Amino acid sequence: MTKDLEKIRSGHKLLKEWDYQLKTVDKGYNMRTLYVNISDKTVKEKSVSEEMKMTFTGGKGFGMKLLWDGVTPETKWDDPENEICIAAGPIGGNTNYPGSGKSLVVSLSPLTGIPIDSNVGGYFGPYLKFAGFDAMEIQGKADKDVIIYIDGDNGKVQIIEAPFEAVDSHVIGEQILDLFAENEEDKMNISSVSAGTGSDNAWIGCLNFSFWDKRRKGVRFKQAGRGGIGTVFRNKRIKAVVVRFSGLNGASTHPADLATVQKIGLKLHKEIIALDDQQCRMRKVGTAHLSEIMDEYDLLPTLNYKYGSHKDAPNISSEVFYNEFLSKGKPDGCWYGCTMACAKVAEDFELKTGPYKGQKVLVDGPEYETIGGCGSNLGIFNARDVLEINFYCDTYGLDTISFGTMTAFIMECWENGILDKEKTGGLDFTWGNAKDTLELLHQISRGEGFGKIAGKGIRQMKNYFEKHFGADRKFMDDIGMEAKGLEYSEYVTKESLAMQGGYGLALKGPQHDEAWLIFMDMVQGLIPTFEDKAEALHYFPMFRTWFGLQGLCKLPWNDIEPADNAQTDEPAKVPEHVQNYVDLFNAITGQSINKEELILQSERVYNFQRVFNIRMGKGLREHDAIPYRSVGPVTVEEYESRVERYDKQLKEKAGIDPAGLSTEEKVKALRKFREDQYEQLIDAVYKRRGWTNNGVPTLEHLKKLGIAFDEVTAVVKKHL
Amino acid sequence: MAKYLKTYPEKCTGCGICMDVCSETFFKEKNPLKSAIKIEPQEGSFLMTVCNQTCRLCVDECPVQALTINPAGVVLLNKNKCIGCLACVSVCPINAMMWYEGAHSPFKCIACGKCADVCPSQALEIVEEG
Numbered sequence: 001m002t003k004d005l006e007k008i009r010s011g012h013k014l015l016k017e018w019d020y021q022l023k024t025v026d027k028g029y030n031m032r033t034l035y036v037n038i039s040d041k042t043v044k045e046k047s048v049s050e051e052m053k054m055t056f057t058g059g060k061g062f063g064m065k066l067l068w069d070g071v072t073p074e075t076k077w078d079d080p081e082n083e084i085c086i087a088a089g090p091i092g093g094n095t096n097y098p099g100s101g102k103s104l105v106v107s108l109s110p111l112t113g114i115p116i117d118s119n120v121g122g123y124f125g126p127y128l129k130f131a132g133f134d135a136m137e138i139q140g141k142a143d144k145d146v147i148i149y150i151d152g153d154n155g156k157v158q159i160i161e162a163p164f165e166a167v168d169s170h171v172i173g174e175q176i177l178d179l180f181a182e183n184e185e186d187k188m189n190i191s192s193v194s195a196g197t198g199s200d201n202a203w204i205g206c207l208n209f210s211f212w213d214k215r216r217k218g219v220r221f222k223q224a225g226r227g228g229i230g231t232v233f234r235n236k237r238i239k240a241v242v243v244r245f246s247g248l249n250g251a252s253t254h255p256a257d258l259a260t261v262q263k264i265g266l267k268l269h270k271e272i273i274a275l276d277d278q279q280c281r282m283r284k285v286g287t288a289h290l291s292e293i294m295d296e297y298d299l300l301p302t303l304n305y306k307y308g309s310h311k312d313a314p315n316i317s318s319e320v321f322y323n324e325f326l327s328k329g330k331p332d333g334c335w336y337g338c339t340m341a342c343a344k345v346a347e348d349f350e351l352k353t354g355p356y357k358g359q360k361v362l363v364d365g366p367e368y369e370t371i372g373g374c375g376s377n378l379g380i381f382n383a384r385d386v387l388e389i390n391f392y393c394d395t396y397g398l399d400t401i402s403f404g405t406m407t408a409f410i411m412e413c414w415e416n417g418i419l420d421k422e423k424t425g426g427l428d429f430t431w432g433n434a435k436d437t438l439e440l441l442h443q444i445s446r447g448e449g450f451g452k453i454a455g456k457g458i459r460q461m462k463n464y465f466e467k468h469f470g471a472d473r474k475f476m477d478d479i480g481m482e483a484k485g486l487e488y489s490e491y492v493t494k495e496s497l498a499m500q501g502g503y504g505l506a507l508k509g510p511q512h513d514e515a516w517l518i519f520m521d522m523v524q525g526l527i528p529t530f531e532d533k534a535e536a537l538h539y540f541p542m543f544r545t546w547f548g549l550q551g552l553c554k555l556p557w558n559d560i561e562p563a564d565n566a567q568t569d570e571p572a573k574v575p576e577h578v579q580n581y582v583d584l585f586n587a588i589t590g591q592s593i594n595k596e597e598l599i600l601q602s603e604r605v606y607n608f609q610r611v612f613n614i615r616m617g618k619g620l621r622e623h624d625a626i627p628y629r630s631v632g633p634v635t636v637e638e639y640e641s642r643v644e645r646y647d648k649q650l651k652e653k654a655g656i657d658p659a660g661l662s663t664e665e666k667v668k669a670l671r672k673f674r675e676d677q678y679e680q681l682i683d684a685v686y687k688r689r690g691w692t693n694n695g696v697p698t699l700e701h702l703k704k705l706g707i708a709f710d711e712v713t714a715v716v717k718k719h720l
Numbered sequence: 721m722a723k724y725l726k727t728y729p730e731k732c733t734g735c736g737i738c739m740d741v742c743s744e745t746f747f748k749e750k751n752p753l754k755s756a757i758k759i760e761p762q763e764g765s766f767l768m769t770v771c772n773q774t775c776r777l778c779v780d781e782c783p784v785q786a787l788t789i790n791p792a793g794v795v796l797l798n799k800n801k802c803i804g805c806l807a808c809v810s811v812c813p814i815n816a817m818m819w820y821e822g823a824h825s826p827f828k829c830i831a832c833g834k835c836a837d838v839c840p841s842q843a844l845e846i847v848e849e850g
Contacts, residue, residue, distance in 0.1 A: 095805040096805060096806060214783075214785055248803050249824060250802075250805065250824050250825070251804070253826060258822060259821040259822040262804075262806060262819075262821065262822070265805070266806050266809060266810060266819075269806060269807055269809070272810075330780065331781055331782075331807075333783055336783045336784065336803050336805055337803065337807060338808050339810060477840020631729055
């Protein structure tokens with residue numbers, strides 16, 4: 001190792017060094033951001049104005065504002081002026097309230113061409129903040145591979161040419177610690193962002209944010225998965241961004257009222273310790289507990305979202321992962337002080353394929369989305385296979401959600417004869433073929449064969465298959481689970497109209513972080529009318545956007561609930577926790593917002609992002625269209641698998657008597673009904689959000705929110 | 721090896737001298753909020769809350785390994801490593817990890833025995849087992 005390190009160090013060439021004045025955070029803010037241009041090696045700080053703070057709040061809000069200023073309507077994802085912005089938020093980095101260590105990453109996505117935002121754990125965002133910056137933006141493109149190093153102890157930023165470091169995250173993650181940490185104890189003060197060789201070749205690249213696991217003495221990662229930011233990162237020829245900060249303590253955010261921050265945090269800690277075992281078991285199994293719940297409610301995506309459950313689903317349940325693979329009895333927070341501790345890990349997992357075959361590694365996860373995407377959706381019901389796919393996606397810098405959903409699409413194309421061995425270069429994509437799924441991953445890493453085509457995602461594959469294989473476009477549009485160019489995350493939405501909207505209207509593309517309304521809508525029947533659904537599709541996306549403004553994780557909001565939550569007026573909102581957030585924000589920043597102003601903070605950024613989408617050519621009604629697979633049964637086989645349910649709906653909801661109709665006719669009739677419902681839902685949501693019937697925020701609405709800046713109104717005026 | 725402060729609630733008179741001695745030793749003031757042992761009246765007797773050094777859930781929970789077990793079996797907090805998250809306070813099943821509002825770190829009994837030395841009713845005793 002020492003010899004390797006010497007070689008790696010010998011390749012380092014300092015391209016730029018910039019000194020800055022250290023200062024402490026004040027009430028959650030530094031009031032400055034860091035700008036790094038790796039083309040011309042400019043490094044500078046930008047001050048944050050009071051207006052920027054009050055308009056964009058922080059986190060993703062700052063990221064969106066900086067990205068808007070950095071790009072033009074013509075900018076493509078691989079142009080040098082595209083940026084990667086990383087920010088915590090004012091609450092980010094406190095060690096008292098569970099889930100306070102998130103970084104928000106923003107960039108123009110290769111998959112969608114519009115802004116993508118990703119919420120990720122690990123230590124980077126908080127350390128960046130304590131190093132002195134509320135956000136950093138990286139612009140330009142390097143000629144050769146580089147590392148950007150931010151030394152928050154000594155006030156230095158360096159751009160270093162780095163030819164000999166590895167690209168895959170589990171290797172470079174360790175190398176970075178050996179290079180930049182002074183000793184074993186110092187490793188906790190270093191965090192890196194890296195991608196992987198898959199990000200070099202695919203458009204579904206993700207970023208790995210590191211954290212040092214003191215107990216297991218290994219580097220761990222959380223992924224900024226969605227939208228291909230890892231691809232942008234490697235296209236810029238960045239191998240890693242590294243930050244150092246020592247001296248973290250409970251008051252590092254310098255809150256206005258530390259005692260209140262501590263009291264609210266302690267209250268939630270106690271709630272989690274007392275109730276988590278009876279509720280979601282996040283401390284034990286993490287988000288994996290969802291796989292059996294989703295299977296039970298017919299919501300677990302199976303065989304490319306055709307179905308919502310499977311007889312073999314128990315083989316990939318949380319109990320199997322827990323009993324056979326996950327390490328037990330050690331805290332698993334991805335940031336300090338998170339007692340929800342859901343960042344699970346399999347230790348000493350021996351790889352059976354690929355370039356690291358035989359190595360024993362740490363596999364972070366599996367998260368529910370990975371189990372759904374890389375397990376049931378592919379017909380893979382073997383927990384070990386899911387973990388191996390999980391590991392390679394992570395280290396290659398590939399998003400497990402996009403990889404799972406796009407491979408499910410490939411498998412259904414295979415089933416329907418669109419693909420065969422000749423077209424895939426010998427790979428067999430029969431449902432459940434884990435071996436060739438892994439080989440596809442390795443091809444993506446090597447930039448070879450069918451992997452090169454597949455790695456660009458479903459939208460590009462549809463174009464390619466139509467052009468080169470003469471595939472039926474309409475069928476592929478129906479079954480290809482993407483919207484705006486982004487692959488769906490892992491829930492079956494056929495029986496929840498509100499959730500169809502939750503995905504279709506999500507600004508970045510179909511990710512569930514804006515709204516998860518399936519139980520409210522489908523199981524509990526709490527939002528029966530279009531207006532009810534529209535209200536939910538206003539409130540929840542706005543409320544959830546707020547986590548991204550603050551550097552917060554969503555999970556401690558409603559994956560743990562107070563014991564008396566069910567007796568409150570609006571249990572779905574978890575009112576006591578909403579109040580916690582209001583109090584926490586005020587205690588850290590010294591401001592005095594209420595819960596309505598909390599929503600207003602989000603609404604400003606949310607509408608700004610919608611206008612940003614329009615500015616980039618993809619923010620109108622036509623772009624909120626969704627594939628029919630997410631709305632209803634595409635095929636006869638699908639319809640017949642739940643024939644009683646669909647017949648009943650035809651009769652009771654659409655007023656059509658199914659008797660005497662062929663299944664083809666019934667599929668068609670149900671489709672007409674459901675597609676019309678989706679359009680009516682969109683009408684209602686746009687109205688509730690203050691948008692025109694074409695999905696454009698009105699001038700009055702922008703004025704009311706205080707974001708009617710000239711360049712914002714100039715974008716919408718063209719569409720009013 | 722486990723060294724700990726054993727309590728005899730049936731002997732306790734609730735005089736509170738132990739809390740005075742404890743807070744004076746570690747915080748230089750007489751303040752029951754700053755004592756690692758708490759004596760509270762409950763239904764005709766007294767609840768004596770202090771770490772028994774045995775369950776060690778706090779040691780497992782601490783994200784920075786600021787809590788360790790010394791050779792005598794006593795759980796100690798290294799304040800230089802502590803990041804003030806208070807997870808240990810929440811995980812303690814007997815509420816023996818102490819904290820007062822505004823304190824950067826929690827604190828706990830280290831079985832020093834000063835309170836046992838002054839207890840007028842022999843309700844406290846340092847015990848070594850194993």
